[in-house]
Amino acid sequence: MGSRKSKPQPTPDFDTPWRDMDWNEKEDLEAELTNIQLNHPELRRVRILLHGPVGAGKSCFINSVQSVFQGEIKTKAFEQANSKKSCTKTYKSYTITNRNSVTLPFVFNDVMGLETQDEEGIHPKDIVNALQGHVEDGHKFNPVSPLSDGDQGFVREPSLEDKVHCLVSVVPASSISRMxxxxxxxxxxxxxxxxxxxxPHMVVMTKVDDDVCPxxxxxxTQIYRSRKIKEKMLESSHRLGPPMKCIFPVSNYHEEYNLNDTKDFLILTALLQIVKFAKDYIKEYHMTHE
Ligand SMILES: Nc1nc2c(ncn2[C@@H]2O[C@H](COP(=O)(O)OP(=O)(O)OP(=O)(O)O)[C@@H](O)[C@H]2O)c(=O)[nH]1
Ligand SMILES: [Mg+2]
Structure with a gap:
């Protein structure tokens, strides 16, 4: 071969992936998510609430899900590169439609990012308001004054569809240690x-493609053969609370204009688990107790 020296190639840490992944299952995951039955007369869609620090990739995750189901890159929720302040400020629901214009049985809300300074990011009480279905669609959050009963934008009697059925913390793999x-x-x-x-509470760990593991x-595709990624997942679990089985690494569509089966697979795997947990919660709390 030529005289150019080749760079040493990074080698996997684990001989076999520690999570079993069949990368060819993408179509099955998509079909399962499209056809999920909620078995509740008052519920067309489960509501998934995304929260986390500013710039974690919350809006980007919603756009990535929309892209996977449309088969091309989409930007529904507004994203911003290098933003110090939260770019998402209002409470907005995002339904997802597939290539055949079918609206899928889940809906996302993303709230503005949490910040260290109390007067800047969303107030945690407003996230709790959102969990309970009290925040009207289109409400603009006020970091210093969370919503309370009687305020404009406060939904006094939320329906089951207004309420959140799964909470998802979105954190970047690259910064979980420094959070x-x-x-x-x-x-x-x-x-x-x-x-x-x-x-239920899950974690979507974004930016695994960033400078975390060469x-x-x-x-x-080597994601579950990397010790570094496993360490970041364990750290997310310890710092945020949910067990490892509730932590899902993803790489959002952030710069590319073509879809990639591995990215799709990771996004769909995370989403299916989120929707299944949401469904379990509805079965447990809204079928037998109401
Ligand atoms: N490399 C990489 N970049 C990402 C990923 N996800 C998001 N980004 C980038 O991170 C930046 C912030 O993403 P957003 O989706 O706007 O973040 P957000 O959590 O909605 O932030 P706020 O609404 O401001 O709280 C954007 O430039 C994205 O392109 C990822 O998985 N990998
Ligand atoms: Mg956002």
Missing amino acids: DTGIINKMETVRKEAMNLGI LVKKDL
Whole structure:
């Protein structure tokens, strides 16, 4: 071969992936998510609430899900690169439609990011308001004054569809270790409230393609053979609370204009688990107790 020296290639840490993944199952996952039956007369869609620090990739995750189901890159929720302040400010629901214009049985809400400074990010009480279905669509959050009964934008008698059925914390793999304890404490408050209400809590760990692991940056299919990624997942579990089985690594569509089966697979795997947990919660809390 030529005289050019080749760079040493990163090697996998685990011989076999520690989570079993069949990358060819993408169509099955898509079909399962499209056809999920909620078995409740008052519910067409489960509501998934995304929260987390500013710039974690909440809006980007919603856009990535929409892209997977449309088969091309979409930007529904507004994203912003290098933003210090939260770019999402109002409470907005995002339904997802597929290529055949079918509206899928789940809906997302993303709230503005949590920040260290109390006067800047969303107030944790407003996330709890959202969990309980009290926040009207289109409400503009006020970081210093969370909604209370009687305010404009406060939904006094939320329907089952207004309420949140799964809470998802979105955190970047690249910064979980450095995340400010002020933000972690706010996320802890929200988790406790969700647990009191019986609402399941999951973590979507974004930006696994960023500078976390050279092996994964080069080849995303190696994700479950990387010690670094596993460490970041364990750290997310310890810092945020949910067990490892509730932590899902993803790489959002952030710069590319073509879809990628591995990215799709990771996004769909996370989403299916979120929707299944939401469905379990509805079965447990809204079928037998109401
Ligand atoms: N490399 C990489 N970049 C990502 C990923 N997800 C999001 N980004 C980038 O991170 C930036 C912030 O993403 P957003 O989706 O706007 O973040 P957000 O959580 O909605 O932030 P706020 O609404 O401001 O609280 C954007 O430039 C995205 O392109 C990812 O998985 N990998
Ligand atoms: Mg956003």
